[in-house]
Amino acid sequence: MSDRGAPLPVTVNDLTYRVGGQVLLDIPSLEISQAWPTMILGPNGAGKSLLLRLLHGLIAPTSGTIRFNGQMAGGAVGRRQAMVFQKPVLLRRTVAANVNYALKVHDVARAERKGRISALLEQGGLSDHAGQPARTLSGGEQQRLAIVRALASDPDVLFLDEPTSSLDPSASLAIEDLIARAARGGAKVIMITHDLGLAQRLAGDIVFLHHGRVCEQTRAPEFFAHPKSHEAQAYLASKLVL
Amino acid sequence: MQDFAGTFAHSVGLILSGDAELWAVVLLSLKVSLLAVFASAVIGLPLGALLAVGRFRGRQAVIVLVNALMGLPPVVVGLSVYMILSNSGPLGVLQLLYTPTAMIIAQTILVAPIIAALTRELLEGLNNEYAEQLRSFGVSRMGVVATLLWDGRYGLSTALLAGFGRAIAEVGAVIIVGGNINHVTRVMTTTIALETSRGNLALAMALGVLLILLAIMVNASVAALGMSGRAAANV
Ligand SMILES: Nc1ncnc2c1ncn2[C@@H]1O[C@H](COP(=O)(O)OP(=O)(O)OP(=O)(O)O)[C@@H](O)[C@H]1O
Numbered sequence: 001m002s003d004r005g006a007p008l009p010v011t012v013n014d015l016t017y018r019v020g021g022q023v024l025l026d027i028p029s030l031e032i033s034q035a036w037p038t039m040i041l042g043p044n045g046a047g048k049s050l051l052l053r054l055l056h057g058l059i060a061p062t063s064g065t066i067r068f069n070g071q072m073a074g075g076a077v078g079r080r081q082a083m084v085f086q087k088p089v090l091l092r093r094t095v096a097a098n099v100n101y102a103l104k105v106h107d108v109a110r111a112e113r114k115g116r117i118s119a120l121l122e123q124g125g126l127s128d129h130a131g132q133p134a135r136t137l138s139g140g141e142q143q144r145l146a147i148v149r150a151l152a153s154d155p156d157v158l159f160l161d162e163p164t165s166s167l168d169p170s171a172s173l174a175i176e177d178l179i180a181r182a183a184r185g186g187a188k189v190i191m192i193t194h195d196l197g198l199a200q201r202l203a204g205d206i207v208f209l210h211h212g213r214v215c216e217q218t219r220a221p222e223f224f225a226h227p228k229s230h231e232a233q234a235y236l237a238s239k240l241v242l
Numbered sequence: 243m244q245d246f247a248g249t250f251a252h253s254v255g256l257i258l259s260g261d262a263e264l265w266a267v268v269l270l271s272l273k274v275s276l277l278a279v280f281a282s283a284v285i286g287l288p289l290g291a292l293l294a295v296g297r298f299r300g301r302q303a304v305i306v307l308v309n310a311l312m313g314l315p316p317v318v319v320g321l322s323v324y325m326i327l328s329n330s331g332p333l334g335v336l337q338l339l340y341t342p343t344a345m346i347i348a349q350t351i352l353v354a355p356i357i358a359a360l361t362r363e364l365l366e367g368l369n370n371e372y373a374e375q376l377r378s379f380g381v382s383r384m385g386v387v388a389t390l391l392w393d394g395r396y397g398l399s400t401a402l403l404a405g406f407g408r409a410i411a412e413v414g415a416v417i418i419v420g421g422n423i424n425h426v427t428r429v430m431t432t433t434i435a436l437e438t439s440r441g442n443l444a445l446a447m448a449l450g451v452l453l454i455l456l457a458i459m460v461n462a463s464v465a466a467l468g469m470s471g472r473a474a475a476n477v
């Protein structure tokens with residue numbers, strides 16, 4: 001699959017994250033393997049986004065450790081990773097310049113960038129918007145740009161925080177295809193989503209969070225057929241009703 | 243008292259005829275103020291950026307200080323620079339008193355805090371938005387500063403123009419440290435003060451008209467920048 005050396009597994013030990021006196025995350029132990037895309041599911045406010053930012057090294061845990069194949073999260077490990085935020089952060093530049101920026105900070109030679117930019121914009125269905133200021137894009141277009149910009153650095157680990165939340169069905173499928181391709185290309189995908197169809201199609205395993213705790217980590221087919229935890233059962237039941 | 247219409251006509255005549263004395267004063271004004279804004283930008287932009295992204299002890303105190311310096315009374319700045327540059331002062335050996343350089347120094351002290359404070363405010367807002375994304379990209383601290391300065395360039399140009407507006411209209415500091423010497427340190431504002439007291443109202447009024455035109459141009463540039471900035475959807 002990948003020839004760049006396994007950056008995984010992620011090993012989480014005795015992790016807590018507190019703000020004020022409040023415990024927002026408490027994960028005694030969690031291991032995420034390289035094998036397949038991992039989806040993080042759970043209700044609003046469960047701590048999914050916090051966990052992703054901790055894994056990517058953007059915030060430091062109050063206590064505990066996160067290691068990627070033995071190395072601490074963030075720093076040099078973080079540089080080989082990319083993240084798409086729940087609210088896309090686009091630079092005040094054109095669409096093409098946003099992708100160019102990501103390529104440049106990852107030391108892609110200038111001569112190579114032009115071709116890569118048009119290929120990436122093509123993949124995101126944004127070719128017609130190359131010269132447009134990024135912040136005038138529609139919500140879905142912004143999300144697509146954030147995703148192809150994250151793919152620009154060809155990351156080892158791709159963190160995605162609800163990347164399809166404002167996409168129309170066909171854009172959603174196109175992005176799903178991009179993510180699946182990145183995964184087949186050897187990138188480890190760790191993704192938060194509320195789209196259960198997408199999770200069923202892409203996920204290898206599911207990490208289910210509730211109130212800052214991991215209720216269960218299960219292979220995807222099993223999770224959707226027979227969720228073990230009471231919380232996941234309730235979540236799936238309400239999702240199916242909706 | 244001369245009649246107003248006659249004086250005004252005379253002053254317009256001075257402007258249109260390209261009166262050498264008048265234009266020498268205007269050019270010196272522009273030179274001094276532009277150089278002061280340049281020096282203030284060299285100091286204020288990095289200082290403001292540092293205060294916006296840096297997390298060091300005493301940062302809050304420096305921010306309060308810079309904001310306070312924005313409101314410095316020009317005559318007090320003039321007096322301080324005068325004492326430092328005068329023969330008995332610490333930098334007296336440089337012989338800078340009553341030179342355009344002294345005026346540039348005084349104006350820089352007035353303008354640099356304005357540019358630093360506006361830069362800090364602007365870039366701090368931008369940094370709040372960008373910080374995590376740039377960290378995710380693995381951008382270095384210097385790279386973050388460069389990105390913020392570039393993406394904030396429209397707002398920052400407005401800060402520079404505001405600084406220029408303050409410099410060119412300022413009289414209290416430059417008259418003290420420049421001495422208002424004919425052909426050497428006489429700028430628009432100091433000339434207006436002097437010629438008015440001498441009763442040479444035509445020259446004073448001509449300079450006043452030009453000063454107002456400059457102010458209008460500065461404000462029009464600020465407005466135009468604001469518009470092109472928004473048009474680029476940068477804000
Ligand atoms: N800095 C903070 N201070 C206080 N509370 C915080 C802070 N950051 C996050 N929280 C709280 O932590 C909880 C988890 O937040 P998080 O953003 O991880 O939720 P989430 O699982 O991603 O939810 P959603 O599905 O709505 O995106 C929320 O209740 C949130 O209000």
Ligand SMILES: [Mg+2]
Nearest residue numbers: 048049086161
């Ligand atoms: Mg979230």
